[in-house]
Amino acid sequence: MDEDMSEEMSEEQSALKQELTCPVCQSIFRDPVLLPCTHSFCRECLQRSLQINKKCPLCRKLFEEGQDIANRALSSACETFLKQTNWRPKPVSEDMCKLHLKPLELYCEKDEEPVCVDCVTLHSTHRLWSLKDGAPICKKELGFKVQIFEKKVDSYKKMTHKLSNAVEFIKYQAGQAEKQIKAEFERLREALIKQEAQRLKELADEEDQKISSLLEMIAKTNKDIITLKELIETVKKEMGNEDLPLVRNFQNIKRQAQWTSEDPCLSNGCLLDTGKHVGSLGYKIWKKMQDDVKFYPVVLNPNAASPWLSLSADLTSVKESEERLTQPDNPERFDPCVFVLGAEGYYFGKHRWDVFVGDNPKWIVGVCTESVARKKKFTVSTSRGVWALCLSKGVLTASTPERTELQVEQRPERIRIKLNLEKGEVSFWDGGTAKHLVTLTHKFDDKVFPIFGPGLQATPMTLAPGKIAVHTS
Template identity: 25%
Template sequence: MKLKVGVNDSRAALETSLSVSLQRNFQLNPAGFSQQQQQNLCQTLSVDMSAAASCLLTEDQFLCSICLDVFTDPVSTRCGHNFCKTCITEHWDKHVTYQCPNCKEVFDSRPQLRVNTFISEMAAQFRQSAQKRVSSSEQQVSKPGEVPCDVCTGTKLKALKSCLVCLESYCETHLQPHLTKSGLKRHQLINPVEDLEDRMCPKHDILLELFCQTDQTCVCMLCTISDHKTHDVVPLKEEYEGKKAELGETEAEIQQMIQKRRLKIEEMKHSVALSKEAAHRETADGVQVFTALKESVERSQAELIDTIKEKQRKTEKQAEGFIKELEQEISELKKRSTEVEQLSQSEDHLHLLQSCSSLNAAPPTKDWTEVSIHPPSYEGTVRRAVSQLEETLSQQMKKLFAEADLKRAHKSAVDLTLDPDTANPKLILSDDGKQVSCGYVWKKLPDNPERFDYCPGVLGKQSLSSGSFYYEVQVKGKPDWDLGVARESINRKGLVTMSPQNGYWTIWLRNENEYDACVGPLVRLSLKSRPEKVGVFVDYEEGLVSFYDVDAAALIYSFTGCCFTEKLYPYFSPCINNAAKNSAPLIISPVNHTE
């Protein structure tokens, strides 16, 4: 491909470049140029220092006439013509006569060739400059989808701006008049767009610069005095700004909708993560429960087999003892039989008679008539083992479920404090609101509606109207106490009857060992151990109130199927002091979050 490159360098730069190149070549190779060669070189390059800035250097001036490509290692003949060293060498290798391919001058002998470093450097600079300008030009050429310059002839360059007055698009070069000339500076320039003709009124062939709000269409000045005479017409810019503001609001609404949906996605992902966590936790609890049950079954099976084997071993041992004793007697009897037989065969009268007297005493033997081996009875062994297993499994399942429930309850633990405005005047509350006991003195306190005036009770400050909560209370050393939850509207004056119908879901201890659930008629609770710390768990939506022996990880009692419609408050009653026998406080304990 041939390249034509305009020399846009400044005059000073070009003069300096040529001067430096000439000096370097004359210094390095003063004999390399004849006067004729220098004149030819100047003529080839068309170097005119007074007009260097506007000089055009074409590729033809740097082409080898043999290969028709830019010089590579150029050499000069005595006649002043230049060729690639390889080209002229190969040319003379093929021809007997040594002559110049251009002017046909014949040389007596094959000339000695040396590379013309000046032309070599100029050719290299030309090649580099041409490549840069080709690359720059290619970057500016309009590509598919881009707006081309309307002024460019031949190759269309990419437009940088479009003029709404001229209705044309301009590249960087052709845009300059609009940036420099005063008359053109007033024209409205926009980012390049195609089909500028669409901005002209098809009826009047002038610029559409107004907007008819009645018909919602763009119009020109002449349209306002004809078809749109009575319509509401505003400048295009004004309507543009209004629509742009509306689009901004729409965009904000869309972004808000996008944000809401992203938040919903995050919410759903969080729900899935919670579900996954709950599934893993439930699976782990299930594996633990079934593993424990499986171990219990295997242990009960092993005990059953051991019981049966033990009975069999006792029977075998008894039989072995009897058999050994019988074999002993048989051995003695055989021995006597042998003696009798030998004596009976004796023919010595005197010897037989004398020996018979010693045989009269029978050997010591046992009467085996009533002796027998009775096989052990296995009837009911399996049934009893299964019944025992059922009881064991039931207890173990209750314990395992209680432990699992307590683990879940721990996640709903709340930091409770007692509300002094609800406390009976005899109650003594600690400064941190974590302990309550019953004193002897009736304190002078405001008789506000929230305060218990007869029942020695107090409520917690924190309430529950949805979800769940859990707290633990130390009851160690107290023979009497009440614990549970109460709804907000309970009666706090006079005698209080604890029951769900009256808004109380509680259990209590009386006389050190009488545990009851206050269901209405009391339900006596049978506990294997005396709790020292009681956990209270409430699930509002499930209608559940459960009480646990925290240390034993055992369920004490559950109110189920409750219907809560009001706020629920923790309820505490240390009961009366009873002459210091019940002076120990109820203590709200921190929950130990263990897995």
């Protein structure tokens, strides 16, 4: 009797479970919602279905989003059933369709995902393959990505090599700069030592001269003391005579007792002129150092120099390199064009510098914008961001798009460039005769750099030092 009741209860539970099972996920309803067509689904199952189309998963009737309502009665029944039976849903296998709970046996080429046979209606316009035929399609596309990544790996390896070379080049740069710094400090140190020796000699000379003068005065005074003592003795001796001889000889004695020499005293300037030696000493040393210090309004940027150019250690001259230099291909370096920029760029202000071009048959000097092309050949022109004076084949021209030829009586060997960014002017002058050659105008919005193209010549193009003026108040 009890066994029959148990079987009857089991059948009832099974029937109830069927009523409480979501037709999509085949599990007990979770947060069930009711559609206008009276079919119920788990809220999450319905939302997944809505991503495909807005039809009821059972009767395929259309419905608008938001028409579904919470089925509280069904939700309560599900909770009661779960409490009474302790039933736990079986986890859905990854190889099963989460919408239809059937094996994933097909591949949708458009959506790039596996589907079951019941999903065919949802992908009616898509091309479907069996998993056996779909897997090679995926492998082929992934193979292309592998090839791309393999090429990228090779590229990254090459870049790693370039970066390592850059590290070694930085070490080389630091070594060269250290040598230059030490050499310059040593040169200045020698100049200071020379100045120190000269000033100490001047001090010693004045000390010797002043002391010698005083010693001469002391010697003369000592002689005068002896003479005075002798005179005193003579007068005292005469004063010891009888009255008549003393009076008779008085005039003669008085004449002998005359002293015409000046009394000894310290004269003006007899002491050391200490102020001359130590007054404002630091300033005097610094002022004197102007003879040993050169100021350059512009120096060259070795990181922008073409590999075919060789720069001097102090970055003030440039010429052709006998062979292509091994340097990192950093973004700011000119290659293949044979140019080098100034180390400092300008946004505003007035600037002026002179360049010795000598008798080189080909050169370019002027200014350019920071965005000027670095990794490709280009024609030097104001339309390409370069305002320059050019010499080629004996003809001096300004870098306007029409190549303005300049008539000069004598080819200049020193070019003076004046840049006035407030007025938007860059003018060129013959630095030797101070004759104006040409002025180019432009509203400069980009950063502007001095540019130098010495041509492939063994004779260097050299920057001229500027004037140093000391103002005191």
